[in-house]
Amino acid sequence: MPKRGAPPEVNAGSMADIAFLLLIFFLVTTTIETDAGLDRMLPPIEPPNEEPPIIKEKNIFTVNINRNGQLLVEDELTDIKSLREKAKAFLDNGGAPQGSPEYCSYCKGKRNPESSDNPAKAIISLKNDRETKYSTYITVQNELVGAYNELRNREAQRLYKRDFTDMEADYLNPETDSGTKEDLKEKVKRIQDLFPQKLSEAETESTN
Amino acid sequence: MSKFTKKKDAGLPPVNTASLPDIVFMLLFFFMTVTVMKDSSLKVENVLPNASETKKLEKKDRVIYIYVGAPTSQYKSQFGEEPKIQLNDKFADPSQVGDYILQERAKKPQELQNVLTTALKVDKNANMGLISDIKQELRKVNALKVNYTTYDGDAFNNLQ
Numbered sequence: 384m385p386k387r388g389a390p391p392e393v394n395a396g397s398m399a400d401i402a403f404l405l406l407i408f409f410l411v412t413t414t415i416e417t418d419a420g421l422d423r424m425l426p427p428i429e430p431p432n433e434e435p436p437i438i439k440e441k442n443i444f445t446v447n448i449n450r451n452g453q454l455l456v457e458d459e460l461t462d463i464k465s466l467r468e469k470a471k472a473f474l475d476n477g478g479a480p481q482g483s484p485e486y487c488s489y490c491k492g493k494r495n496p497e498s499s500d501n502p503a504k505a506i507i508s509l510k511n512d513r514e515t516k517y518s519t520y521i522t523v524q525n526e527l528v529g530a531y532n533e534l535r536n537r538e539a540q541r542l543y544k545r546d547f548t549d550m551e552a553d554y555l556n557p558e559t560d561s562g563t564k565e566d567l568k569e570k571v572k573r574i575q576d577l578f579p580q581k582l583s584e585a586e587t588e589s590t591n
Numbered sequence: 592m593s594k595f596t597k598k599k600d601a602g603l604p605p606v607n608t609a610s611l612p613d614i615v616f617m618l619l620f621f622f623m624t625v626t627v628m629k630d631s632s633l634k635v636e637n638v639l640p641n642a643s644e645t646k647k648l649e650k651k652d653r654v655i656y657i658y659v660g661a662p663t664s665q666y667k668s669q670f671g672e673e674p675k676i677q678l679n680d681k682f683a684d685p686s687q688v689g690d691y692i693l694q695e696r697a698k699k700p701q702e703l704q705n706v707l708t709t710a711l712k713v714d715k716n717a718n719m720g721l722i723s724d725i726k727q728e729l730r731k732v733n734a735l736k737v738n739y740t741t742y743d744g745d746a747f748n749n750l751q
Contacts, residue, residue, distance in 0.1 A: 399608070399611050402612055402615040403615055406622065409619065409622035410622055412626055413625060413626045418648040418712075418738075418740050419645040419647045419648060419743060420642070420645055420648060420710065420738040420740035421644065421739045421741060422708075422738050423738070424736060424737075425734075425735040427730065427735060428731065452750065463747070463750065464747065511723075513718060513719060513720030513723065514719070515718065515719040516715070516716065516719070517715055517716070517717040517719060518716070518749035519749065519750065521640040521641075521642055521715070521739060521741060521746065521749060522640070522747065524642075525642040525644050525746040528644040529643065532644055551646075552647070556649065557649055584726075
């Protein structure tokens with residue numbers, strides 16, 4: 384009768400090596416960063432027979448970028464650094480007279496009757512040349528979105544004591560639980576309605 | 592005294608490495624779970640511009656990527672130095688963008704098909720003409736939600 388002891392132990396000494404090998408493989412292939420960027424909605428293609436709505440000239444804030452990256456804001460050559468302030472002043476103007484249905488009660492602007500009536504009517508129109516550099520375009524977009532965000536943050540601070548961008552990030556984060564989300568949805572919607580983002584991008588023109 | 596000398600002879604006791612595999616496995620599982628495999632290799636220069644008012648692009652399964660930039664040195668002789676569009680692994684014309692979006696959209700599950708975002712990863716030296724063509728194509732296929740993917744940073748750095 385041969386001696387039958389416990390089965391021989393498997394040598395696990397090389398397990399660490401195998402694990403290291405796998406670890407290094409995953410280390411090399413990993414990309415952890417999540418992408419971030421500027422969210423924009425493109426306008427849908429209009430039916431050809433539809434008349435474009437008539438918009439008052441004073442409710443449009445025109446931004447033109449030429450091929451050299453220079454900015455023409457409301458027919459005035461402007462430095463890109465002052466674009467945000469100009470856009471804010473335009474959006475926040477609230478030019479409609481007190482008592483009219485379009486009166487903007489939360490606007491803190493100059494209430495210049497020559498500028499926008501209220502934020503819901505104010506439209507920013509962005510035009511660029513075909514040879515404008517993409518980086519310039521992004522900077523301009525960033526400043527315009529920044530202008531909207533600053534105004535929305537101001538209102539959100541007033542109403543909810545919290546930044547709008549912060550609330551929106553929480554709302555979009557998939558890890559936020561649904562109860563908080565429902566609550567945030569309403570607040571985010573309300574602030575967005577106070578300053579709706581109306582950024583129209585015309586088809587590009589080439590200046591030859 | 593002999594007691595002490597004896598002890599010195601034994602040298603340092605070896606470090607116990609029995610828990611090393613456990614630690615390594617822990618790291619391994621961490622990287623396994625966070626890994627996203629790269630699905631296409633870039634054939635274009637892709638230095639994104641900076642922006643500060645960014646939003647995170649959550650949920651990778653709802654994103655269609657379009658890359659734009661000048662071909663990398665490897666492809667320069669073949670495709671020239673003008674910025675090009677890369678869809679999946681191929682260079683493409685603006686006219687092919689619409690078909691590509693429809694194709695990618697058809698691959699996604701039904702419930703996601705209406706909430707897709709198109710991420711435009713555009714090199715900062717590209718011209719707006721090409722981007723406008725892409726945008727026009729996107730409008731034609733009703734893919735209206737776009738995300739201009741950027742790095743986080745001061746937007747004024749773009750101007751230099």
